[in-house]
Structures are given as C-alpha cells and as structure tokens.
Amino acid sequence: MxxxxxxxxxxxxxxxxxxxxxxxxxxxxxxxxxxxxxxxxxxxxxxxxxxxxxxxxxxxxxxxMGEVDLSMFGPGAEWRAALRDWARSYRAALAAHPNIVPVLAQGPGRRPNALRLADAVYGCLTAAGWPRGQATRIGALMRYFITGSALASFAAGFPEDAQLYTADYPHLTEAHRLAEHHRTIDEGAFETGLTALLDGLALRYEALER
Missing domain, CATH: 1.10.10.60 (Homeodomain-like)
Structure with a gap:
C-alpha cells in the first residue's frame, strides 16, 4: 500500500x-x-x-496564547493604549477557551507564544520609561487581572431564585436577575476594572522621575 x-x-x-x-x-x-x-x-x-x-x-x-494580538506593541507605541488593546485581546482569547485558564495561570514556562507576549509587554513599558522593576510588576498585575477575570463568571454564580435573597440578604433583592445578564455584567466589570487600573498606572507614570 x-x-x-x-x-x-x-x-x-x-x-x-x-x-x-x-x-x-x-x-x-x-x-x-x-x-x-x-x-x-x-x-x-x-x-x-x-x-x-x-x-x-x-x-x-x-x-x-498565539491567538492574542500583539500588533499594538510596535515601535513608538503609547504604553497605556497598547496595554488596553492587548488586555482586551487577551481576555477575548481566554473567554473563547475558559477551560484552559487554570493551566495558563501558572506562568509562561517555555511556551514560545507566551514568552513573546511577556517580551512585548515588558519591552513596551521599558521603552516608555517605566523602570524595569515596575515594568515587571505591571506585567504581572495585568496578567493577574486578565486571567482572574476569565476564570469564572461572577454574575452567573447567583442562582435565579428570587426567594433565596428576600429574607437574609436585603441588599440582594435583584440578584436573581444577574445570571440572565451575566455576559453584559462581566464584560462591563472587566472594562471598569481595566480603566481604573490604567488610570492608576497613569498617575504613577506622571510621578516618575525621567
């Protein structure tokens, strides 16, 4: 044959x-x-x-990791816009493959695409003037935030049983509606957190001695 x-x-x-x-x-x-x-x-x-x-x-x-867009980290990239666009692409890749997130969260190891990702983020931050130590911590912080947001749905974790919340949880009387709108809530929470995180980093960046 x-x-x-x-x-x-x-x-x-x-x-x-x-x-x-x-x-x-x-x-x-x-x-x-x-x-x-x-x-x-x-x-x-x-x-x-x-x-x-x-x-x-x-x-x-x-x-x-190869699905994550890194094109925003080109020469002359503005660090805040680059981190924002990369974070959205990274979360989209994890949202498409949520079952793989627990393994991914362990670190890049010897994975080429994961190492390219880390190199791109670190290179962008140091090129923008962030000290190397702070650039390392920012890269770790962004990774914690993005992978954490992809581990599970916060909103989907609330049972759709209105009676569960009425007696002992007076501030959760509408919580039974969360699961129904979990995608919108989770995406909104990610964007809120991403903006707050980048706003905070921008304040630190302005205070740098360069």
Whole structure:
C-alpha cells in the first residue's frame, strides 16, 4: 500500500484536536486515549510528537496564547493604549477557551507564544520609561487581572431564585436577575476594572522621575 502524501498526524493537528476536547469537555477529559480515538490513530503514535501529556498541554496552552494580538506593541507605541488593546485581546482569547485558564495561570514556562507576549509587554513599558522593576510588576498585575477575570463568571454564580435573597440578604433583592445578564455584567466589570487600573498606572507614570 502506498504511503499517504500527507502524514496522518502532525503537532498542529494534535494540538487543534486537544484544544477542541478541552473546550468541549474540560481539562479532565484530555487523555491520550480519548485524543487518539478522536484522531482515529493509535495512542502510542501521539508520543512520536509529544513525549508526555504535560508537553502536549503546554502546546495547547501556547496555541491559545498565539491567538492574542500583539500588533499594538510596535515601535513608538503609547504604553497605556497598547496595554488596553492587548488586555482586551487577551481576555477575548481566554473567554473563547475558559477551560484552559487554570493551566495558563501558572506562568509562561517555555511556551514560545507566551514568552513573546511577556517580551512585548515588558519591552513596551521599558521603552516608555517605566523602570524595569515596575515594568515587571505591571506585567504581572495585568496578567493577574486578565486571567482572574476569565476564570469564572461572577454574575452567573447567583442562582435565579428570587426567594433565596428576600429574607437574609436585603441588599440582594435583584440578584436573581444577574445570571440572565451575566455576559453584559462581566464584560462591563472587566472594562471598569481595566480603566481604573490604567488610570492608576497613569498617575504613577506622571510621578516618575525621567
């Protein structure tokens, strides 16, 4: 039998299939057995491309990082506008793949796209005149804020049972409506927090001795 011109497996195909599995069923569903079955290959064939499940998971996380737009960090970028646009793109990528956020929150590790992201943010801040130590802390702060906003929906966590709130929680009499509008509330909260964070950083920036 002639060998196929296009290999049955590639790193890209495996990563794409793994991300779909995580997106639809969660991190716990990711296993070589499930993945191999979905790709119609044998389990051991996956190890020709990824030595361990952790290596595969790193590649999946990094593929999500590759969805984040970094074009705003070009030469001469204004740091506040760049951070704002990047934060929105970063959150959009995480919102599209919420099940991957707990792994992503552990740090960039050796993931190329994640390291490029960190390099772009740090480079923009230091080029704008932020001291290196403060630039590092701002990069960490932005990451905490963005990943935290993507971990779960605050509004969706309120049960849609009006009777739950009437007796003991007099200030939450409308809380049963939050889940219904969770997307608008969560996006509004993110924008409110992002503006407040950048406003605060702008005040610190004005006080810098440059």
């Amino acid at each position: 002639a060998r196929p011109r296009t290999p049955l497996l590639s790193r890209e195909r495996i990563v794409a299939a793994a991300l779909v599995l995580v997106d639809t069923e969660g991190l716990a569903a990711l296993s070589t057995r499930r993945l191999a079955a979905g790709l119609s290959v044998s389990g051991p064939s996956l190890y020709n491309h990824f030595a361990t499940k952790d290596e595969l998971l790193d590649a999946v996380v990094d593929s999500v």
